[in-house]
Amino acid sequence: MTYSPFKHDRKSLRLRGYDYAWDGLYFVTICVQDHQCIFGTVREDRMVLNEIGQMVEKWWLKLAEKFEGIELYDFVVMPNHFHGIITISRPLDLENSQTPLDTIEGAYMDAPLQEMVQWFKIMTTNHYIRNVKDKGWPRFDGRLWQRNFYEHIIRSEKSYSKIADYILGNPSKWQEDKYYVRN
DSSP states (O other): OOOOHHHHOOOOOSOTTOOTTSSEEEEEEEEBGGGOOOSEEEETTEEEEOHHHHHHHHHHHHHHHHBTTEEEEEEEEOSSEEEEEEEEOOOSOGGGOSSOGGGSTTOBSSOOHHHHHHHHHHHHHHHHHHHHHHHOOOOOSSOSBOSSOEEEEEOSHHHHHHHHHHHHHTGGGGGGSTTOOOO
16 A cells, blocks of 8 residues: 555644643543444433443443553443543652552553553453454444544643533433434
């Protein structure tokens, strides 16, 4: 395949010059490829996760085990996308940290947000592929998740409250959502 600047030269969605390993609150949205509704359904303004949606939720919660110095806040698995808030808050002085490095089994230090989302996508995709074979989950064409993800740096309490309300209210506004696809 030959290089095409129109196809291969994609602009980054990330803020230029910003280090996404810095302490802060981040709002992320990750979408299923082609917006396929595979994680469950919205019934009576509530998200009802199927087995695939429960798997996505499980791997999201494992992020805090994998990456040291992060906390997970509000999140929602929707039929074809995911919203969540991550806080990165690492010790300023790792040598004098209360958590000795040898006790952080398998945890990654100083990983940027992109690496965390990449790990989440890899783990959910691998788990999904195993269950296509083992449980007959529907096959996907090419990839499970879209190539990129949306992020927003949360810079104020007011912004956090607005985003958290958006996340928690997402199921009740599903039919108005830009990712809405009628099942």
